[in-house]
Amino acid sequence: MRSKRKAIGERASWGLKLAALLGLLYLHLPMVFIFLYAFTTEDKSYQFPPPGLTTKWFAVAAQREDIWQALFLSLRVAATATCVALILGSLAAAAMVRSSFFGRETITLLIILPIALPGIITGISLRSAYNLLDIPFSTWTIVIGHATFCVVVVYNNAVARLRRTSGSLIEASMDLGADGFQTFRHVVLPNIATALLAGGMLAFALSFDEVIVTTFTAGQQTTLPIWMLSELVRPRSRPVTNVVAVFVILSTLVPILVAYYATRGTESVMGSGR
Amino acid sequence: MSAANPPLRRLSTLLYQRPRLLLLALLAAPLTWLGVIYLGSLFSLLAQSFFYIDGFTGQIVHELSLRTYAELLSSPANWDVILRTAGMASAVTLAAAGIGFPIAYYMARYATGRVKALFYLAVMLPLWSSYLVRVYAWKLILAKEGIIGWTFEQLKLSWLLEGILAVPVIGGPSLSVSYIGMFLVFTYMWLPYMILPTQAALERVPRSLIEASGDLGAHPFETFRKVVLPLAFPGVVAGSIFTFSLTLGDYIIPYLIGSSRFFIGQVVFLQQGTAGNIPLAAAFSVVPIVIMAIYLTVAKRLGAFDAL
Amino acid sequence: MASAVRFAAVSRHFGEVRAVDQVSFEVGDGEFFAMLGPSGSGKTTCLRLIAGFEQPDHGRVWVQEQDVDGVPPYERPVNTVFQDYALFPHMSVADNVAYALMVRRVPGTERRARAEEMLELVRLKGMSARKPAQLSGGQRQRVALARALISHPRVLLLDEPLGALDLKLREQMQLELKSLQRKLGITFIYVTHDQQEALSMSDRLAVFNHGRVEQIGTPEEIYEHPATPFVAAFVGTSNLVEGADAERLIGLAGAYSIRPERIALLAPGETPPADHIKAAGAIEAVQYQGASTRYDIALEGGGRLVVVRQNAEGAGRMNGPKTGERAILAFARDAVQAMTGDGS
Numbered sequence: 015m016r017s018k019r020k021a022i023g024e025r026a027s028w029g030l031k032l033a034a035l036l037g038l039l040y041l042h043l044p045m046v047f048i049f050l051y052a053f054t055t056e057d058k059s060y061q062f063p064p065p066g067l068t069t070k071w072f073a074v075a076a077q078r079e080d081i082w083q084a085l086f087l088s089l090r091v092a093a094t095a096t097c098v099a100l101i102l103g104s105l106a107a108a109a110m111v112r113s114s115f116f117g118r119e120t121i122t123l124l125i126i127l128p129i130a131l132p133g134i135i136t137g138i139s140l141r142s143a144y145n146l147l148d149i150p151f152s153t154w155t156i157v158i159g160h161a162t163f164c165v166v167v168v169y170n171n172a173v174a175r176l177r178r179t180s181g182s183l184i185e186a187s188m189d190l191g192a193d194g195f196q197t198f199r200h201v202v203l204p205n206i207a208t209a210l211l212a213g214g215m216l217a218f219a220l221s222f223d224e225v226i227v228t229t230f231t232a233g234q235q236t237t238l239p240i241w242m243l244s245e246l247v248r249p250r251s252r253p254v255t256n257v258v259a260v261f262v263i264l265s266t267l268v269p270i271l272v273a274y275y276a277t278r279g280t281e282s283v284m285g286s287g288r
Numbered sequence: 289m290s291a292a293n294p295p296l297r298r299l300s301t302l303l304y305q306r307p308r309l310l311l312l313a314l315l316a317a318p319l320t321w322l323g324v325i326y327l328g329s330l331f332s333l334l335a336q337s338f339f340y341i342d343g344f345t346g347q348i349v350h351e352l353s354l355r356t357y358a359e360l361l362s363s364p365a366n367w368d369v370i371l372r373t374a375g376m377a378s379a380v381t382l383a384a385a386g387i388g389f390p391i392a393y394y395m396a397r398y399a400t401g402r403v404k405a406l407f408y409l410a411v412m413l414p415l416w417s418s419y420l421v422r423v424y425a426w427k428l429i430l431a432k433e434g435i436i437g438w439t440f441e442q443l444k445l446s447w448l449l450e451g452i453l454a455v456p457v458i459g460g461p462s463l464s465v466s467y468i469g470m471f472l473v474f475t476y477m478w479l480p481y482m483i484l485p486t487q488a489a490l491e492r493v494p495r496s497l498i499e500a501s502g503d504l505g506a507h508p509f510e511t512f513r514k515v516v517l518p519l520a521f522p523g524v525v526a527g528s529i530f531t532f533s534l535t536l537g538d539y540i541i542p543y544l545i546g547s548s549r550f551f552i553g554q555v556v557f558l559q560q561g562t563a564g565n566i567p568l569a570a571a572f573s574v575v576p577i578v579i580m581a582i583y584l585t586v587a588k589r590l591g592a593f594d595a596l
Numbered sequence: 597m598a599s600a601v602r603f604a605a606v607s608r609h610f611g612e613v614r615a616v617d618q619v620s621f622e623v624g625d626g627e628f629f630a631m632l633g634p635s636g637s638g639k640t641t642c643l644r645l646i647a648g649f650e651q652p653d654h655g656r657v658w659v660q661e662q663d664v665d666g667v668p669p670y671e672r673p674v675n676t677v678f679q680d681y682a683l684f685p686h687m688s689v690a691d692n693v694a695y696a697l698m699v700r701r702v703p704g705t706e707r708r709a710r711a712e713e714m715l716e717l718v719r720l721k722g723m724s725a726r727k728p729a730q731l732s733g734g735q736r737q738r739v740a741l742a743r744a745l746i747s748h749p750r751v752l753l754l755d756e757p758l759g760a761l762d763l764k765l766r767e768q769m770q771l772e773l774k775s776l777q778r779k780l781g782i783t784f785i786y787v788t789h790d791q792q793e794a795l796s797m798s799d800r801l802a803v804f805n806h807g808r809v810e811q812i813g814t815p816e817e818i819y820e821h822p823a824t825p826f827v828a829a830f831v832g833t834s835n836l837v838e839g840a841d842a843e844r845l846i847g848l849a850g851a852y853s854i855r856p857e858r859i860a861l862l863a864p865g866e867t868p869p870a871d872h873i874k875a876a877g878a879i880e881a882v883q884y885q886g887a888s889t890r891y892d893i894a895l896e897g898g899g900r901l902v903v904v905r906q907n908a909e910g911a912g913r914m915n916g917p918k919t920g921e922r923a924i925l926a927f928a929r930d931a932v933q934a935m936t937g938d939g940s
Contacts, residue, residue: 026398033390038407040387041414041479044425047435051428060431062438102318109314113307121315124322130580132537134553135330135573138560142336142570143329162326165318182682185649188669189676190696191747193300194310200699204686216416223418226540229557242420246427246544259421270416274409304648304668 048263052256060252075257081241088238091153092221095160099217100210102161103168108202110169111176128163136163137230144231151233159231160224164217171213171277175206208276215269215276223266238262337570348567356567360575366555370575373552376467377535380474381482381528387475388482388527389520395483396490411487415480423544426473430464430545437463460547470546474535481530489523490516525590532583536576552576598625599661600751600783601646606655608641615641617807618655623785623800625750628777630786630794633804634830639787642804643753646785647676660750670699674751675744679759681736683728689715689739690724696747714742717776734765741776751783758793770797791831795819803827819855823936828853833902835859838935841899845875851935856904858931861891861916861923868926875925877901882919889916893923901925 052071054064075081106125110118128136140159149155183205187197225239232240238258245255303310339348340355360366395407414422429435440449453459453466460466493516501511539553550558552575559569601623608616616638623629631639644650645657648669657664660673675696683692691698694711702710715721718738728736737757744752757773758766774797777784788794794801795815802812803826811823822828825836838851846852862868877895891903903925905916917923 026394030390030394034394037387037391037479038410040476042410044422044429044476047428048421048425059433060428061433062435102321105314106318109311113311115311121319124327125318128326130533132533132553132576134537134539134556135333135577136326138556138569138573139329139333141560142333142566146332158325162322165322180680180682182678182680183684185669186676186678186682187695189647190699190743191670192699193297193668193670194303195296195300196699201684219416223420225420239418239420242424243540246420246424255424259424262418262421266417267413270413274412301668301671305666
């Protein structure tokens with residue numbers, strides 16, 4: 015095997031290795047600065063190198079009531095949107111996976127559309143619909159926007175797993191005396207559980223830091239990304255923003271890694287979700 | 289034989305006898321959500337692009353007309369915005385393809401086992417991690433007093449940076465308010481979207497084909513150009529759909545890292561917000577849809593959908 | 597004899613494709629019934645119609661004398677062994693086997709005892725804690741069998757159950773399945789594309805082609821008296837003689853089949869019985885096949901015949917005629933089987 019793999023032309027050239035390495039650095043190095051700046055003593059500019067290092071900004075940030083409120087709103091929205099997306103996405107996947115019917119392609123397109131079209135279009139559409147129907151802004155106006163583009167993430171994960179799951183498993187279960195509901199509980203659910211977990215985690219991560227659609231659907235409410243955006247536009251408390259950025263990175267890392275390990279070695283749909 | 293749950297079992301049997309009913313039951317909720325809420329608002333937005341603003345009263349006239357589109361297309365400033373955005377999207381797409389290809393190629397052809405998993409994770413993590421934080425990182429980097437400026441200073445090359453920034457159009461007072469900066473950020477943001485489909489397409493190039501080409505006496509470079517590249521091309525096109533479309537619709541990056549010269553997304557944002565001209569905002573948001581429709585038609589011809 | 601399964605003019609279409617087209621047949625209680633045919637001939641769809649995974653577009657299906665129109669799979673007195681076994685990957689072997697009892701709320705202790713009993717029946721004792729992924733192909737096949745048999749179905753459906761196994765294992769399982777069926781005394785309906793398997797295992801078989809049943813009969817009937825050219829060609833090897841060739845050779849119009857082993861290659865000077873039909877031709881090819889040798893002969897006056905001769909003890913065992921030599925052939929009148937069906 016080893017000799018086969020190392021056959022002629024099988025070893026990467028130095029140029030290719032270097033190019034791949036530089037590409038990866040470009041992809042990851044910027045995040046290092048977020049961590050560095052969270053400890054800087056300089057609070058008026060983005061001076062490099064930092065004149066000194068301190069951990070006091072973490073304590074300062076923890077005292078900020080507005081950040082906590084924004085965080086709780088974000089968590090509430092993400093949790094609700096994920097639940098809605100899980101239900102809608104799995105239902106759609108179950109319907110689409112093995113049946114063929116007139117209009118099937120149209121429904122696939124409809125599910126993908128919210129992520130295929132630029133977020134600003136989804137946002138502005140919902141905003142104008144809310145205006146038209148005189149719907150006041152609330153947590154639900156944000157959730158509606160988020161759930162709409164989270165459905166496809168769950169859908170993709172569920173469909174991929176259902177396709178891989180042999181269709182005869184369901185038939186075997188029914189053949190052995192289980193009705194549709196028992197089959198779902200004893201056979202379908204255990205087989206797609208990790209895919210749904212992954213889909214749910216990704217939907218959560220997606221919703222948790224969504225800003226483009228939220229700008230239009232939040233009204234006066236402030237989610238954590240909205241809070242950050244306003245700080246980026248008009249920096250008032252740079253060091254606190256740095257701390258929040260670190261927090262956001264770490265807290266989205268968890269669901270992404272969970273999703274990765276839940277679907278590892280089975281299918282690589284994480285790339286096609288967004 | 290005691291059946292599990294008589295009412296549920298009866299329902300299950302009913303759905304067995306009427307498969308269409310089952311399909312309908314499954315699709316009812318998702319279709320209501322996406323079809324009514326999402327498509328409904330999308331169409332209401334598109335409908336508004338056919339209304340127009342009365343020039344004197346400033347009120348929206350609810351009357352079907354192409355006046356707003358005429359206004360959109362007759363203004364040279366609007367064409368500037370459209371061309372500027374499309375130009376940036378093209379530049380970003382080309383750069384992402386150039387930077388992404390070596391990574392995708394290495395992942396598909398040489399990386400195995402643990403290294404491959406690591407590469408995959410390394411490409412996927414940025415894809416899902418916070419959009420805003422990633423932009424913010426570049427705000428730190430590109431700032432006048434940030435790492436890039438500092439590096440040039442340490443190398444006694446500040447004059448070079450200033451020279452680059454002095455170039456008209458792409459330059460600016462600092463990297464963080466220049467097209468160069470915006471280009472770097474856009475490319476950084478969308479790079480994973482290019483790598484993943486390219487890698488997927490390269491994975492599908494059979495190893496035997498490459499070896500066969502080698503056996504027939506083709507030079508490695510020739511094999512690459514004549515065998516690998518044509519087969520990987522649909523993947524690159526698939527990736528370019530993302531990089532192109534995402535750049536077209538983004539308004540936050542041009543807002544945070546850019547000059548006062550607008551991009552499509554910003555115009556839509558401003559028109560619906562401060563200017564209150566919903567019809568024009570709606571008409572403007574049709575522009576990226578039309579550009580993407582054209583782009584997708586071409587991409588389909590190039591076989592990109594098989595690589596998605 | 598009571599019928600286990602009955603089809604009356606059953607059709608099932610998929611779009612334009614007629615997967616099953618006006619099929620009627622009856623399977624007796626306790627019978628080993630094979631459905632034989634090439635892939636896409638409709639045999640598997642028929643099996644799925646019995647199990648309830650498909651519903652007919654036209655016609656009626658009875659299982660155990662009960663019209664099963666609209667009866668879901670979980671309420672039919674049949675169980676299935678799937679081609680890919682369809683073992684539940686997240687469950688242990690014991691849980692797989694006991695699944696039918698579990699969904700019927702049979703208490704755990706009884707479940708375990710009966711699962712063990714079934715595993716013993718298929719000679720898999722001691723495997724109950726394993727996961728399907730830890731088993732070999734043959735073992736999975738046995739688990740699938742045990743799982744399908746645990747609720748004592750009157751009819752067992754088997755969809756190419758041995759297709760994924762290698763030759764040696766397949767032959768062994770053929771014997772085991774056959775003896776299991778005798779022991780349990782239940783009906784087996786067995787789908788296969790392997791004519792040898794169908795002939796050797798079944799009490800009766802139906803030959804399928806293009807969604808229709810070409811012929812139903814015992815293995816002997818099907819082999820000795822194929823009703824259509826398709827059956828003659830699909831089950832074993834056959835010489836199809838028709839038109840001018842038939843009139844010249846047999847003296848009759850129509851289409852006829854002659855099995856190659858029924859034709860004798862005469863040694864020089866040998867005379868066949870007077871009522872035998874004689875012909876002469878040139879040997880074009882000789883193919884040694886181990887137990888037998890096959891001769892392709894171009895007849896004088898047109899047409900060709902394949903002759904198969906056993907390489908048994910006796911005259912000319914290893915030095916039969918060679919390529920290019922002239923051969924005299926003879927066969928009995930009852931070796932000639934008239935084709936009655938239209939075939940296709």
